[in-house]
Amino acid sequence: MRIENDKIEFDMSEFAPLPLEDKQEGFRRIEEMFLNAVLEKEFAAFIGAEKNQRSDERIDYRNGNKERRLKTTLGELNLLRPYARNSKFETKLFENYLRIDKALASMIVESYLKGVSTRKVESIVGELGIELSHETVSRLSHELDEIVTAFKCSNLESYYPYLYIDATYLKVFDGIRFVSKAVMVAVGVNAKGLREILDIAPMESESVATYTDFFDGLKERGIEKVNLIISDGHKGIKKAASESFVGSSWQFCTVHMKRNLMKIVPKKDLEEVLKYLNDVLSCGTFEQATSIANGMIVTYEDTHPKLAQFLMDNLYETCIFMTFPKTHRRKIHSTNMLERFNKEIKRRTKVIGAFPNDGSVLRLLVPLAIEMNAKWLSRKYVALTS
Numbered sequence: 001m002r003i004e005n006d007k008i009e010f011d012m013s014e015f016a017p018l019p020l021e022d023k024q025e026g027f028r029r030i031e032e033m034f035l036n037a038v039l040e041k042e043f044a045a046f047i048g049a050e051k052n053q054r055s056d057e058r059i060d061y062r063n064g065n066k067e068r069r070l071k072t073t074l075g076e077l078n079l080l081r082p083y084a085r086n087s088k089f090e091t092k093l094f095e096n097y098l099r100i101d102k103a104l105a106s107m108i109v110e111s112y113l114k115g116v117s118t119r120k121v122e123s124i125v126g127e128l129g130i131e132l133s134h135e136t137v138s139r140l141s142h143e144l145d146e147i148v149t150a151f152k153c154s155n156l157e158s159y160y161p162y163l164y165i166d167a168t169y170l171k172v173f174d175g176i177r178f179v180s181k182a183v184m185v186a187v188g189v190n191a192k193g194l195r196e197i198l199d200i201a202p203m204e205s206e207s208v209a210t211y212t213d214f215f216d217g218l219k220e221r222g223i224e225k226v227n228l229i230i231s232d233g234h235k236g237i238k239k240a241a242s243e244s245f246v247g248s249s250w251q252f253c254t255v256h257m258k259r260n261l262m263k264i265v266p267k268k269d270l271e272e273v274l275k276y277l278n279d280v281l282s283c284g285t286f287e288q289a290t291s292i293a294n295g296m297i298v299t300y301e302d303t304h305p306k307l308a309q310f311l312m313d314n315l316y317e318t319c320i321f322m323t324f325p326k327t328h329r330r331k332i333h334s335t336n337m338l339e340r341f342n343k344e345i346k347r348r349t350k351v352i353g354a355f356p357n358d359g360s361v362l363r364l365l366v367p368l369a370i371e372m373n374a375k376w377l378s379r380k381y382v383a384l385t386s
Helices: 017-021 023-047 092-113 118-127 134-153 208-220 235-244 254-262 267-281 286-299 305-318 326-332 336-349 358-376
Strands: 002-004 007-009 062-072 075-084 159-173 178-189 195-202 225-231 249-252
Touching: 017 023, 023 062, 023 075, 134 358, 159 195, 159 326, 159 336, 159 358, 178 208, 178 336, 178 358, 195 208, 195 358, 208 235, 225 235, 235 249, 249 254, 249 305, 254 267, 254 305, 267 286, 267 305, 286 305, 336 358
Parallel strands: 159 225, 225 249
Antiparallel strands: 002 007, 062 075, 159 178, 178 195
């Protein structure tokens, strides 16, 4: 094959026998030679000179080539893509291929988001006749980094009447071994009564300092005032919340309260204790609830001192939701509104098993949060008035 001016010349002694020896292979090789010639001609026009040609119109020089495989209906072609020394050569020949490449990358990322493990994605892609390594599939997921950054750096509103804080636990590699790591999720209900996932953050440890950093991050993005913070009974959250959002109230999630209580009450007494607790939580006013709570503490002071102490430390803050509008109480007494999101996280992470790092956790959960926020925009969570 020889390229001269605007002509591509083939040696027929080499060219003619190809389809006669093996029809499929023959036409594959013919197409391969032709497309390589097209690439060479396109590149010569790009730099302004043919191969080994002196030209005043030259704007760049050759810098070798790289093999590029292109799958076609005739088979896989080995094409030599030329490279320029000082500029980037973009060939129109690969435009369709690039669209396929991007579609494939999109499919892989979408599969990853849906909770399909990278090895399963690799297997599916292999069935399509496309070779992708486990590392390549994982690397494609990094395309989500820009989405993660935009989500975690977005501006927030200054006022959220209600702020829910909950954690889900995932296996994450810490550089030495896989550990169970708390991933904090913050959901805010804004002044319009709409809920929104505000932030997601894997935490190195569950301490006052890390919770304070988490809340400080929300404040740096714009939050100035919160009326009520709803969370589990972790002392670190309670302390950090009171210091970060001065003037806010803290609600001990009633569901977490019951779960903790069940760990210290003998099984034979559990039904009775839970019934008593439900009497407290079903009161119409905070004053009524604290009155019954006082009686409950006295009732178990002698027979179950550990339970009485637990109630004394936590029961009043479990009733804080009663100081807010009655129409809101069913929505603010617990972090149950996050259960659906957490279940979706578990469903999608089940096939993954463990994450290689914190970044991979965010690349999966942040798009999921964005998807959830879009659904929540269609309906108010609570009706807020002036």
